[in-house]
Amino acid sequence: MLALAMGLLLPRFLPGLPAAWVLIVLGLLGLLCLLRQASRPLSWLCFGLLWACLQMQAALDERLASELDGRTFWLEGQVLGLPAVQDGVVRFELGDIRSRHAGLPPRLRLAWYGGPQLRAGERWRLAARLKRPHGLVNPHSFDHEAWLLAHHIGATGTVKTGERLREAVGAGSWRDRLRARLLTVEAQGRQGAIAALVVGDSSGLSPADWRILQDTGTVHLMVISGQHVGMLAGLLYGLVALLARIGWWPRHLPWLPCACTAAFAGALGYGWLAGFEVPVQRACVMVAVVLLWRLCFRQLGVWLPLLIALDGVLLFDPLASLQPGFWLSFGAVAVLALTFSGRLGAWRWWLTLPRAQWAMVVGLLPLMLALGLPISASGPLANLLAVPWVGLTVPVALLGTALLPLSGLGEGLLLLAGWSLGWLFQLLELFADWQAAWIVESLPLWAWSLATVGALVLLLPAGVPFRALGALLLLPLLYPSTPLPLAGKADVWVFDVGQGLSVLVRTRSHALLYDAGPRHGDFDTGERIVFPSLRRLGVDRLDVLLISHADSDHAGGAVAVQRLLPTQRVLGGEPARLPAVLQAQSCESQTWRWDGVRFGLWRWAQAADGNQSSCVLMIEAGGERLLLTGDIDARAEQALVQSDWPLAAHWLLLPHHGSNSSSSLPFLSAVRPQNALISRGRHNAFGHPHPMVIGRLQDVGVRLYDTAESGALKVELGAFHEARGLREQRRFWREK
Template sequence: MRAVLCGFALGVFVLQQQPALPGALAWSVSALLFVAAVAFARWVFRREARWLRRAGFCAIVVGAALVGFGYAAMRAEVRLRDALPVSWEGRDIELAGHIRGLPVRDANGVRFLFAVDTDEARRTTGIPHFPPTIQLTWIDRTRAPAALPLLAPGDRWRLIVRLKRPHGNANFGVRDPEAALLARNVRATGYVSAASAAGARRLPGRASGVGLTIDRWRFALRARIDTVLAEAPHRGIVTALAVGAQDAVSAEDWLLMRNTGTSHLIAISGLHIGLVAGLCAALAGWLWRRSCFLARVTRRDWPLIVPAQIVAALAGAAVAAFYAALAGFNVPAQRALWMLTVVSIAFVSGRSVAPSMVLAWALSIVLLADPWAVVTPGFWLSFCAVAAILLVVHGHLRVRAEPQWEDDEPPRSRVSRAFAVVRRRLMRLRERLLSAARVQYAVTLGLAPLTVYWFSQIPLIGPFANAFAIPWVSVLVTPTVLVGVVLPAPLDAWAFRAAHALVEALAAALQALSGPAWTIWRLPQPDTWALSAAALGVVWCLMPRGWPLRWAAPLTWLPLLMPPPAGPSAGTFRVTALDIGQGMSVLIETAHHALLFDTGPGPESTHAGERIVVPFLQANGVRSLDALVISHADSDHAGGADAVLQAIPVRQLLAGLPPSNRLWGAASRAGADTLRCAAGQRWQWDGVEFTTLWPDPGPLPKVSNAQSCVLRVVAPGISALLTGDVDAPSERVLVARARDALRAQVLVVPHHGSKSSSTEPFLDSIDPLIAVFQVGYLNRYHHPNPSVWARYAARNIELTRSDRDGAVRIDSNGGALVLERYRETHRRYWMD
């Protein structure tokens, strides 16, 4: 049975790696393979040969995997059917529906899920499968605190919205946001249009349902915590532990927790649910055993009718379900809930279930409910942590023998008896400490490859930080938060303030522990083979004593810990243009150096510097930047610079910024040398020459776009030109000054393809083979301009655009250009 459940999970995982859903031929072949596997297994198990039985076992696993593959494919077909037609993107649509989940409010407005009245939407739009759930943003255009209405779960509204298909930024080494939208069943995103902002109408009544009732509880608890803690620095962590909402956790807290390997404690994890369920089960059993005192009143001796152990098990499962509901049923919470449920059912029915079987059942139930859970970090971190613990605990099971006394009689001396009691307690304490150390060792070792894959780092102080952070949060903070959840106002305020004080003490301890830079080991995101080898090494290391060649297991980690150089060969360079929406960010890599040209939008818009640029650099092994070039001060080019300067060492800032711009000071405080872009600047790295062509030395032009740095990169067989937002007058000056100096095979298109740039003489001077348009999906500027796009297409240039192709990577291989489009080489069936 265990193999069947794991085979089902394997099939679900394989489906989520496919570039397209299976067609009629694939379905037919899969059905034939399933029938063949079942028939072969049935034939084999009628034979007595052991090797045949092993073959039948493999056939059963294959059949279960085909079932999982087919189940996930059918779920995907149904979910993808609810799609917004391309022709309806960007149009005003009047919709009625209700608020779902917990709305997230920030300085720009509020973001929320909207459950659409699909029957009305189908009648008004004629779309047969209108998306039932959409994600909306209601922008606060007046910047007044009370300008936007309070949006609560279940409230019904009629809104005019503008929608687009679920489209996310697609980049090498960065999480796929489209997969997250699909997992949440969000089949369209958009915003409340300006026409509706003033005329939005709240409809009478409220939507009902168990899920909405839970959401209203969570909403009220979050509002109460916000009122009690107000501007407290760690309010977001208390909220996350109470209702599972992590939107209020500050960037400083996230950074601290990631750097110390304790970020799993911010969420309502399986550990917290198991602890709370255990405490409540113990309390329920204690009370039930003492209910015999009520026998005279009830005339029933309840503990004799229903054993206290069964009552405790059922109470623990019920409390676990309640707490998981408060957490929003995230994957770790689901895993803990289903494991407790399976154990409780087995206990009540008088059965004994192996821990690995419990984990396998929880795995299958989670994937039955949500086949897309396998694309989230929480799924892998949660299940692999429990698997590692079970593996190391199973390998160290011991039967504890009670002390034996000579002549089968205990010593008569009081001193001897006291000494024996102390010795027994010390031995038990020693066993518990050793067991806790083994568990911490297993979790640290087991999750290290996944931590590198998802976060491109290993916190070296993680085991030490977790040694006191886990009991601190689990034994002190979480129960205190739950006391505040249970108590009525105003008594709950005392508990929430006490919980915040405990979190504040924890943050201070972690801050003192995470000071040195060496405490974080930065590593590039491993490929499939390196990750598989490291996973094999983990299992090998966690095997019990006596396992053959256990000492050699760390050798399997070498591809993960000592990856080959990621840069191109000497004398060449690599260009990677990121997909950051409407903005620009390009990485130039030589054999031993890296230059980042622009950083995309910042907090004023999409947080692309923090969400995309920094994770991309870390996942691709860029530990430091030899140069950060900020072409000019526009926010879509310079907004993410702060995030880059805070996360990655920068040796030099080269920018086309006015002297008063704050980035000069920020770069200096980060330890970077600062220099203004000026034509004539020239340097060489690893046989690659870099030349600044614009702007001229002296005062900067008054127009912001005319201040853009223009950088030319030249190596034997390949050259590239990065132009920022340079405008037509600047292009004319560059053409008149040095026409031949502009020639390049790769061109990052000026000003995202605006009609104010890319003049005919400029393109003739460059004569590019590849042109890269960095534009946002359905951006409000309508970049690239159709006439400019046609101008490039008429020259038979290979065109790429980030809204369609995602990030693009261009290498020189023996003098020939190799172009890689992310959405082609890493395609998944859900990509729009």
């Protein structure tokens, strides 16, 4: 069983899936190894690897074909799950796809800007522009492509128009009506949190709520997961056991089978109410295995049921291993099993929860580091209060939901649940203000290995000699591990922020951020992408935040970056149009040196609009030069050429994302770049970069690097090396 689990997990770490002939060899090898007892573990490893690869390849084959990428199609489908509406945008999933065009995926994720109200279970005819699954790739960012593949979504898209063909039917429509009912009850402003706990719809939580939950390490409490399903199953099991213990259970009914049946029925019911998403399916499988173990196989110990659940989940859906929640849920159960099993004597009840929280913090630390997740310093104390708090609130919310048909009673219980959640968020906000989440720098393998061993040593029983020495093995986490540029050189990162711009320039002891990415509604790339990437790269402060001009695709994330990261000085091409909280100064022409690297600023004094007002930055390190140009147009380029500014550069960031209004021939002739960097969004509405601009660059032999194709780009200025894109780090689910 362990070999089978290893085989099912192995493809998660492969840069690419094996070819068909390799899979055939694996199958034959597995059959041969079955003939001898000693080689049977290898046989099951081969079978697990073969099954996982076949399932993952099938999911990849369901993606939209490359030749259909970016095209608009008429199609029919049924709304799946609960549609979410934010800032006038309706986001939903569509299944049971039918179209006269062959090759469309069976499941889509769509956005309808200004669209009508959609209900789960409705059937629609839509005109939608479809795109192959694609996500932003940065030093630290959510892997959107892996998430889409794990949810078997073959394409994303934007709806142009549509018509409803059939009203809502099925269980999904009932859940949707229930969600709408929950969002209308009086719950002290916490209707969104109640809907998240009851039906698994977290769209009602605000960005501020999510920030509090992340900073306190309590996100898992507001997203229906194994913890919620396990809590409800445990509550029902414990209720039957309590009734049997005090003599109130019917004697003719054996209490243990009834307790296990009630617990499993409660888990399935809660899972159905939550929409049976992948984490809930995983939780129900684990609950079923634990209850079966408790009923019939308790003598086998705790590790075998955990291994059965692991194999069961992966056999059902090998793609579950692409999600961080899979690793954290099984890791948490394994840590608790290691902590509570095999101990001499029992712990006092009031020590159980604190010790469990301590074990979870230490035991999950290696997984959090490996997954690149933020670590909450206030998490242990926050969870110590929040876990039992939510554990008591969930039954009240579920009971109130069940009693909604009874006038006044259900609303009263939901009001009580709303009060409870309101007080909880106020307490969590205090913890978040005290200590925000900590994003650890990228760790080398040796440091992560030491931390893993240290965490395991600390989890050993108290009687083990030298157990406290495990804390020493965690010390590498406290020291910077990201290599710094040598004196006279600079590292330049062009982040992958979609249709926008954000560039980090780092010398040995200084850091400058040129633009902070866009903000679209409540999605702030400064907070979600730029800041985590800076911390992942070891940047803990900014000497200069330089905002080329005030357009949202360049300045949208600036406020978040300044709020989250100490910033010494803010410069901007349009300081009057930037938010007052930035206290930006005008970027007048000036030069300075940091660690042997020369910086020069230029701005056109006669600029007539925002694009022309962009600050232009030249960086020179070791004789190699990079020119950052913001969104200057041909007129500003002409003024720059006519100035006495030295323009020749090895690297050029294309002005205005490659728009045809920029990158004029006289400007390119003056710069004479060998390499050009393009920061833009894939399938952007502006058609950037323009084919004529690309043609001009190719005619003079300029090499192009594009964030939409290569992810975030790194240039080692002063080393005269090629740029490196993060998509070069191959993952089988990423497009080449």
